[in-house]
Amino acid sequence: MKALQYRTVGSAPEVVTVPDPELGPGQVLLKVTAAGVCHSDIAVMGWPAESFPYALPLTLGHEGVGTVAALGAGVDTVEEGDSVAVYGPWGCGTCANCAQGKENYCLRADELGIRPPGLGAPGSMAEYMIIDDPRHLVPIDGLDPVATVPLTDAGLTPYHAIKRSLPKLVPGSTAVVIGTGGLGHVAIQLLRAMTAARVVALDVSEDKLALARTVGAHEAILSDAAAAGKVRELTGGRGAEAVFDFVGIQPTVDTAGAIAAIEGDVTLVGIGGGVLPVGFGRQNFEVSVTAPYWGSRGELIEVLDLARSGAVSVHTETYSLDEAPEAYARLHDGRINGRAVILPNG
Ligand SMILES: [Zn+2]
Numbered sequence: 384m385k386a387l388q389y390r391t392v393g394s395a396p397e398v399v400t401v402p403d404p405e406l407g408p409g410q411v412l413l414k415v416t417a418a419g420v421c422h423s424d425i426a427v428m429g430w431p432a433e434s435f436p437y438a439l440p441l442t443l444g445h446e447g448v449g450t451v452a453a454l455g456a457g458v459d460t461v462e463e464g465d466s467v468a469v470y471g472p473w474g475c476g477t478c479a480n481c482a483q484g485k486e487n488y489c490l491r492a493d494e495l496g497i498r499p500p501g502l503g504a505p506g507s508m509a510e511y512m513i514i515d516d517p518r519h520l521v522p523i524d525g526l527d528p529v530a531t532v533p534l535t536d537a538g539l540t541p542y543h544a545i546k547r548s549l550p551k552l553v554p555g556s557t558a559v560v561i562g563t564g565g566l567g568h569v570a571i572q573l574l575r576a577m578t579a580a581r582v583v584a585l586d587v588s589e590d591k592l593a594l595a596r597t598v599g600a601h602e603a604i605l606s607d608a609a610a611a612g613k614v615r616e617l618t619g620g621r622g623a624e625a626v627f628d629f630v631g632i633q634p635t636v637d638t639a640g641a642i643a644a645i646e647g648d649v650t651l652v653g654i655g656g657g658v659l660p661v662g663f664g665r666q667n668f669e670v671s672v673t674a675p676y677w678g679s680r681g682e683l684i685e686v687l688d689l690a691r692s693g694a695v696s697v698h699t700e701t702y703s704l705d706e707a708p709e710a711y712a713r714l715h716d717g718r719i720n721g722r723a724v725i726l727p728n729g
């Protein structure tokens with residue numbers, strides 16, 4: 384079968400022919416309908432050889448939707464032909480965190496060598512993929528596969544981040560979204576659907592700001608050295624009760640810290656490597672800073688339920704598997720509006 388693989392550190396991903404995957408007991412074979420292109424893959428492909436954590440070649444794709452094509456021995460909770468979304472942050476399934484559905488925070492994944500598809504295990508940018516256990520599959524129940532696939536990361540990750548701050552996002556509050564690309568443009572919609580907060584979006588290009596306004600941002604501001612001052616002005620000097628940074632480079636992290644209100648939440652989602660110092664006087668009083676990772680299985684079900692209610696619509700551009708390297712190149716250059724989706728069997 385064909386797959387998009389990252390094969391050599393520092394090189395662009397390539398479309399190659401690989402052996403068809405072999406289905407083991409307890410596993411599910413998925414015929415991939417749609418696979419999302421995530422900016423974090425570009426960060427991963429920028430890591431140096433000496434600290435690269437995964438075996439190469441690596442089939443990319445940590446967002447996947449597909450059709451159940453075959454069942455391994457003993458699998459009886461899904462059926463051939465079911466249309467399903469893949470919960471990506473696989474865990475052991477039995478530790479205290481996994482028992483709560485928080486497989487993204489599995490206590491034993493490292494020890495057991497369990498990796499998410501596309502981030503260690505073979506991912507969704509292939510005609511077929513193996514799912515380790517049917518519990519990782521959520522029926523999409525009538526949702527469109529292309530519109531749904533980004534929700535497995537670009538929806539789930541901001542949903543999880545926003546949930547933490549819900550008690551602070553009361554009427555009259557302000558939420559700031561920094562970076563309105565794949566995750567950020569979904570975050571804006573989630574904030575509008577889940578809270579009464581005023582939503583302010585920051586990005587570096589007018590195209591992205593236009594998308595931010597289209598999907599519901601009340602204000603959209605160019606992300607530059609003056610942005611923090613503008614947010615302070617918009618909030619009467621108070622700042623934002625919650626700031627979500629989907630970029631995470633030093634300039635955006637500095638902005639996030641500078642605009643957080645007293646007792647505000649700063650959530651660093653983007654993996655740009657920026658650092659926010661915490662200590663008396665370094666941030667506003669009682670600002671809480673965190674860097675979460677993905678979300679729980681239960682939260683993915685909630686995100687898909689929200690999508691079914693019509694509250695979230697992801698802006699997508701579709702590409703064939705042969706065009707996948709081009710999609711990554713465009714994302715790298717900031718030329719994707721919303722989310723690029725690969726159709727491996729399209
Ligand atoms: Zn991602």
Ligand SMILES: [Zn+2]
Pocket residue numbers: 474475476477478479480481482486488489490491492
């Ligand atoms: Zn676990």
